[in-house]
Amino acid sequence: MKAKSSPYIRAVRPLLEKLLADLKQRYPYASVLASDCREKIYRVNRRLSDINGSGMLSARGFVVKVFDGTYWSEHSFNEITEDTIPDILRQIAETSAISEGAFPEGIGQNEYTLPEEEETVFQGSTECVKDPEETDDDEILARMEEIRDRGLAFSEKILDCIVQINWNHTSKLFLSPKKDLEQNILWTTGMTVAAAAKGQEIKSSFRTASLLGGMEIMDQLDADMEKAAGTTLELLDSLPIEAGEYDCVCDPEVTGMIVHEAFGHGVEMDMFVKKRALAEKYIGRYVASPLVTMHDGAAALAQTGTYFFDDEGIMAHDTVVIDRGILRTGISDYQSARILGTEPTGNGRRESYRRKAYTRMTNTWFEGGTDSVEDMIASIDYGFLLEEPSSGMEDPKNWGIQCMVSIAREIRDGRLTGRIFSPIVLTGYVPDLLKSISMMSPDPQLSGSGFCGKGYKEWVKVSDGGPYIKARIRLG
Amino acid sequence: MIGKIQDILNGLGIDTYCIRETRSWSAEGFFVKKNLDLKRRTTLTDYQVSVYCISEKDGERFTGDSTVPVYPGMDDEELKRTLKSAYHAASFVRNPYYPLPEGKKETPVSSESGFAGMPLEKCMMRVAEILYASDVCEDVFVNSAEIFAVKKIRRVVNSRGVDVSWETFEVNGEYVIQCITPNDVETHHRFAMREPDEAAFRADVEHALRQTRDRAQATQPAPGGTYTVILSGENVNTLVSYYVDRASAGMIYQRYSDYEVGKAVQGESVRGDALTIRLKAAEPYDSQGIALTDRTLLENGVVRTIQGGARMAHYLGIEPTGEYRWIEVPTGSAAFSEMKKRPCLHVVLFSDFQMDSMTGCFGGEIRLAYLYDGTDIKRITGGSLNGSILKAQENMTFSRERYRSAAYEGPFAVAIPDVTVAGISAS
Numbered sequence: 063m064k065a066k067s068s069p070y071i072r073a074v075r076p077l078l079e080k081l082l083a084d085l086k087q088r089y090p091y092a093s094v095l096a097s098d099c100r101e102k103i104y105r106v107n108r109r110l111s112d113i114n115g116s117g118m119l120s121a122r123g124f125v126v127k128v129f130d131g132t133y134w135s136e137h138s139f140n141e142i143t144e145d146t147i148p149d150i151l152r153q154i155a156e157t158s159a160i161s162e163g164a165f166p167e168g169i170g171q172n173e174y175t176l177p178e179e180e181e182t183v184f185q186g187s188t189e190c191v192k193d194p195e196e197t198d199d200d201e202i203l204a205r206m207e208e209i210r211d212r213g214l215a216f217s218e219k220i221l222d223c224i225v226q227i228n229w230n231h232t233s234k235l236f237l238s239p240k241k242d243l244e245q246n247i248l249w250t251t252g253m254t255v256a257a258a259a260k261g262q263e264i265k266s267s268f269r270t271a272s273l274l275g276g277m278e279i280m281d282q283l284d285a286d287m288e289k290a291a292g293t294t295l296e297l298l299d300s301l302p303i304e305a306g307e308y309d310c311v312c313d314p315e316v317t318g319m320i321v322h323e324a325f326g327h328g329v330e331m332d333m334f335v336k337k338r339a340l341a342e343k344y345i346g347r348y349v350a351s352p353l354v355t356m357h358d359g360a361a362a363l364a365q366t367g368t369y370f371f372d373d374e375g376i377m378a379h380d381t382v383v384i385d386r387g388i389l390r391t392g393i394s395d396y397q398s399a400r401i402l403g404t405e406p407t408g409n410g411r412r413e414s415y416r417r418k419a420y421t422r423m424t425n426t427w428f429e430g431g432t433d434s435v436e437d438m439i440a441s442i443d444y445g446f447l448l449e450e451p452s453s454g455m456e457d458p459k460n461w462g463i464q465c466m467v468s469i470a471r472e473i474r475d476g477r478l479t480g481r482i483f484s485p486i487v488l489t490g491y492v493p494d495l496l497k498s499i500s501m502m503s504p505d506p507q508l509s510g511s512g513f514c515g516k517g518y519k520e521w522v523k524v525s526d527g528g529p530y531i532k533a534r535i536r537l538g
Numbered sequence: 539m540i541g542k543i544q545d546i547l548n549g550l551g552i553d554t555y556c557i558r559e560t561r562s563w564s565a566e567g568f569f570v571k572k573n574l575d576l577k578r579r580t581t582l583t584d585y586q587v588s589v590y591c592i593s594e595k596d597g598e599r600f601t602g603d604s605t606v607p608v609y610p611g612m613d614d615e616e617l618k619r620t621l622k623s624a625y626h627a628a629s630f631v632r633n634p635y636y637p638l639p640e641g642k643k644e645t646p647v648s649s650e651s652g653f654a655g656m657p658l659e660k661c662m663m664r665v666a667e668i669l670y671a672s673d674v675c676e677d678v679f680v681n682s683a684e685i686f687a688v689k690k691i692r693r694v695v696n697s698r699g700v701d702v703s704w705e706t707f708e709v710n711g712e713y714v715i716q717c718i719t720p721n722d723v724e725t726h727h728r729f730a731m732r733e734p735d736e737a738a739f740r741a742d743v744e745h746a747l748r749q750t751r752d753r754a755q756a757t758q759p760a761p762g763g764t765y766t767v768i769l770s771g772e773n774v775n776t777l778v779s780y781y782v783d784r785a786s787a788g789m790i791y792q793r794y795s796d797y798e799v800g801k802a803v804q805g806e807s808v809r810g811d812a813l814t815i816r817l818k819a820a821e822p823y824d825s826q827g828i829a830l831t832d833r834t835l836l837e838n839g840v841v842r843t844i845q846g847g848a849r850m851a852h853y854l855g856i857e858p859t860g861e862y863r864w865i866e867v868p869t870g871s872a873a874f875s876e877m878k879k880r881p882c883l884h885v886v887l888f889s890d891f892q893m894d895s896m897t898g899c900f901g902g903e904i905r906l907a908y909l910y911d912g913t914d915i916k917r918i919t920g921g922s923l924n925g926s927i928l929k930a931q932e933n934m935t936f937s938r939e940r941y942r943s944a945a946y947e948g949p950f951a952v953a954i955p956d957v958t959v960a961g962i963s964a965s
Contacts, residue, residue, distance in 0.1 A: 070611065102627075109792060113627040115606040116586050122609045123582070138580040141610040157565075157579045160659060165574065166667035172575045199627045221793060257794070257896075262928050264794050264896040302924070305762050305960030336570050336682045338714065338724060397576075416580055418568060455890035455903070459716075459724045464889040464903035464922070485894070487922040489903045489960065517712060517726060538762075538922040538960025 323454030366510025428528030431502025602631030730944030759920035787846025867948030870936025
């Protein structure tokens with residue numbers, strides 16, 4: 063079934079059309095984005111359960127963006143009636159009218175040219191098997207408690223088991239002089255976590271699931287709890303790693319973090335505008351092993367980073383960023399593309415209507431190769447199989463890497479020894495790591511359980527992944 | 539709107555609830571080099587409504603809750619449907635019983651911030667002016683900046699009489715400093731100020747410019763090994779957040795922490811500085827409407843307060859303190875200059891310094907550090923640090939020099955012996 067449209071957006075659409083008509087009389091270009099994002103987060107652990115309908119992304123409101131012939135201005139608000147339209151017009155007029163006389167000495171404004179648009183009318187919705195808004199809370203909680211209990215029964219050493227499911231249903235309407243776009247997107251994510259104590263240390267392991275769809279995700283979570291519990295017990299005996307550079311096999315989630323943090327942020331073209339990204343100088347050059355082909359695109363496949371059009375009304379793309387080792391292009395929001403003289407790639411995203419749009423990733427991944435995981439492990443004299451990434455931080459300017467990983471499984475003489483090292487910090491220089499990739503498994507797997515920030519804020523939903531890869535990586 | 543929500547809750551027979559209203563206004567400036575790239579303004583009103591279902595089974599009482607957002611544009615029918623659905627969800631949640639905080643209607647608290655008398659756009663531009671005043675060099679400069687001037691009025695109303703509201707002003711944001719010679723590098727800086735402390739912000743910017751110039755000259759990674767590591771600035775706050783987290787009722791109730799009042803948590807034989815941490819009431823109330831007062835969390839390494847909101851405090855049988863966001867740590871025992879006289883690695887910039895309160899592990903990739911060998915100072919970049927506060931906490935020494943940020947006031951630096959650093963080859 064298709065994700066439903068928002069009754070609220072349908073109800074206020076005539077008011078938004080009136081607002082846009084008024085704006086068009088005042089400005090050479092204007093757009094209105096309406097967003098209605100509903101979500102629910104279910105969480106159970108040993109002692110507590112929660113159902114929360116007010117998550118980080120829950121928001122309903124509007125943003126108007128106007129172009130006065132030279133400069134851009136925006137106003138975000140969350141109430142519109144016939145009576146409030148004059149105030150909305152006043153607010154955007156006051157913002158647009160702030161002139162250089164009010165600026166600090168020596169500060170000017172970036173100048174733009176009039177946007178060019180093609181006539182586009184679009185309406186699209188994603189599909190789901192089991193609509194979460196039609197599924198009773200009782201049924202969902204009962205299933206999650208059953209999964210939790212299996213984890214707790216796994217061993218007396220298990221201190222806690224957490225099961226979490228989060229669905230998000232976002233409806234958007236974008237109106238501009240030539241565009242009338244509507245989309246309804248439903249994604250769901252799930253996570254199972256097991257924790258155990260080793261003195262004051264709490265060790266934990268997790269499994270995640272994500273899909274563009276609904277409560278059919280529960281089938282994926284079923285098998286995960288025992289795996290997380292088993293790994294948690296292994297972590298109780300984990301050792302600190304001896305720092306050094308090693309041959310490593312990365313599982314698809316670690317590959318995903320490398321794709322996303324190490325390289326993806328570096329090709330966000332709003333960073334090109336600011337001269338903050340080294341990648342700008344490497345277009346057309348080898349930045350990775352010839353085995354590597356990297357994509358980003360909301361239209362490329364069905365995962366949590368999927369949508370039909372971005373928050374600036376640009377239709378979604380499937381962008382080939384790296385083609386067999388050669389950096390072909392970055393990804394871009396509309397405003398950055400105007401400055402750079404490039405085509406926007408449908409990557410202009412807002413955390414919510416409350417925030418500015420930036421260039422952001424969507425679904426980002428490496429294509430698969432031809433090697434088996436067994437062959438990768440067998441090819442290593444001494445190294446590690448890396449699993450369970452926890453966080454990472456971008457460095458577009460200098461292509462440094464910081465990725466945190468929970469598990470490094472020791473490989474000796476082509477076999478896993480059973481010894482585990484934790485926690486692990488991956489560091490290094492991005493092209494060195496990407497050029498060292500020497501083997502890749504056939505099937506890329508994407509995970510959309512996490513959020514992506516721009517620096518330390520602006521959280522949006524993305525997915526990332528790839529195949530198992532073999533590479534040379536510095537661990538500490 | 540709050541009255542309308544209460545009327546509908548009453549009509550649905552929902553007698554236990556908490557309504558949080560946040561009205562906010564912002565003026566935002568996005569700068570690229572010395573040009574404003576985008577001007578923004580926001581005018582928002584948000585509501586969050588928590589509904590509670592009290593039930594009883596086999597003589598045991600339970601509290602289920604569910605929270606939903608409520609928007610100004612909701613009509614009566616949608617509002618009723620939303621609240622009814624939330625109560626339906628709450629009826630399936632069976633957590634041990636707890637009562638909501640009790641209170642009365644209090645006089646709204648106005649902000650006394652120096653920003654309060656200024657239009658938000660002017661606040662934003664004033665901070666931009668200070669930022670760019672130090673941007674006078676050709677080789678090291680402000681690459682980009684985002685500045686948000688935000689006014690908020692929050693109100694919390696619950697079914698047990700709590701009715702409080704308070705106003706806040708804050709100018710926050712981030713800026714990136716770039717230095718183009720001898721190497722082209724950047725550093726990233728965040729700020730948040732509730733008072734227009736222009737001198738302090740100017741000093742921060744000038745410090746950031748100097749740090750970035752140093753990073754541009756740093757090419758060598760630290761040789762791998764074990765060091766006395768000095769952390770400074772916001773990284774000290776991040777490090778001691780371990781104790782704030784571990785002393786939270788939520789972690790204790792979930793058995794992730796064994797802290798209790800009177801427990802010596804830095805170990806039996808503290809050879810460095812025994813930590814004292816005070817929780818500061820930077821705002822008059824927390825998100826449940828609990829009045830905040832300054833409290834001592836840790837005193838000389840011994841837990842004095844377990845902090846938590848109504849639910850977790852009730853579960854542990856302690857007084858609900860409310861939830862705090864600002865801490866103060868008294869001055870340490872060592873002069874910062876003395877710390878650097880012995881061989882050490884002073885890491886000033888990480889890509890993202892992390893403290894994991896569950897495992898006690900801290901670390902991150904080094905963007906800029908100073909390696910002191912007793913005589914010379916080398917600028918270092920690259921490599922990573924990986925330590926455990928559980929191993930370090932008996933031997934941490936804090937500085938006499940102070941540092942203040944949006945959520946911390948305390949020692950500027952901490953020295954931690956025997957921390958592992960993974961060095962890398964220069965790229």
